[in-house]
Amino acid sequence: MVFTPSRSLITGASAGIGTALARRLAERGSDLVLVARREDRLRDLASELQSAYAVTCEVVALDLSGDRPGATLRARVEGDVDLVVNNAGIAAQGSFIDADAADLDRVIAVDMAALVDVCHAFLPDMAARRSGTILNVSSTTAFQPVPTLAVYAAAKAFVLSFSQALWCEAITHGVQVMALAPGPTKTEFFDVIGENAAVIGSLQTADQVARTALSALDRRRPPLYVISGRRNTLAAAGARLAPKRLLLPILARSMRL
Numbered sequence: 164m165v166f167t168p169s170r171s172l173i174t175g176a177s178a179g180i181g182t183a184l185a186r187r188l189a190e191r192g193s194d195l196v197l198v199a200r201r202e203d204r205l206r207d208l209a210s211e212l213q214s215a216y217a218v219t220c221e222v223v224a225l226d227l228s229g230d231r232p233g234a235t236l237r238a239r240v241e242g243d244v245d246l247v248v249n250n251a252g253i254a255a256q257g258s259f260i261d262a263d264a265a266d267l268d269r270v271i272a273v274d275m276a277a278l279v280d281v282c283h284a285f286l287p288d289m290a291a292r293r294s295g296t297i298l299n300v301s302s303t304t305a306f307q308p309v310p311t312l313a314v315y316a317a318a319k320a321f322v323l324s325f326s327q328a329l330w331c332e333a334i335t336h337g338v339q340v341m342a343l344a345p346g347p348t349k350t351e352f353f354d355v356i357g358e359n360a361a362v363i364g365s366l367q368t369a370d371q372v373a374r375t376a377l378s379a380l381d382r383r384r385p386p387l388y389v390i391s392g393r394r395n396t397l398a399a400a401g402a403r404l405a406p407k408r409l410l411l412p413i414l415a416r417s418m419r420l
Contacts, residue, residue, distance in 0.1 A: 168245035175251030179350030233280030293337030307402035346395030365394035
């Protein structure tokens with residue numbers, strides 16, 4: 164089976180994994196709603212995909228750190244959406260003690276609060292139709308705490324836990340929920356946290372991650388979550404089993420390099 168939603172909404176679509184997913188979904192024939200802060204990038208992407216694949220691309224410029232972004236987005240997007248991809252995410256890297264409180268608030272707002280609000284805004288219509296899919300982008304940092312990325316890693320652990328609980332509730336209404344856990348990925352994310360974070364797993368391209376996500380959704384019974392890359396899957400399994408008193412100092416030293 165090839166997973167082909169009629170219309171897909173992607174947050175954080177202006178770069179990285181969001182852009183890669185947009186390209187792969189357009190290739191499959193899905194119309195798109197592209198959401199991000201940077202409208203110029205969204206319009207360039209929309210023009211590219213409409214020309215290449217003859218799909219319809221709607222652009223919504225929106226800062227997801229604002230109040231009730233999901234409700235705002237639902238009000239601005241007319242019609243049904245078959246796939247919602249909560250991909251938008253940011254990180255604040257460095258010592259928690261020295262961090263700017265406003266930066267931490269923004270990570271919590273975008274990585275957790277916005278994701279929950281978008282799910283809450285779009286899930287009822289999917290449940291009423293008894294069809295639809297929600298893909299929440301987590302991270303392999305969800306499987307272990309990460310010093311200097313303390314809030315980000317905790318936020319991604321929240322996304323993983325929330326998505327699995329939501330899967331159980333949504334599946335009774337005919338709606339599929341899956342979390343995607345990429346490892347280190349060649350995106351703008353490393354401009355923020357530094358390339359040393361690649362120590363947590365094996366570096367992949369955004370397109371590799373997008374292919375992993377869609378391959379999982381192609382299955383007759385998609386998993387509750389999928390980790391992108393075999394080495395990242397092994398690393399996540401090892402992190403879950405390793406004693407945290409041993410693992411955390413190693414991660415802390417690596418992240419400070």
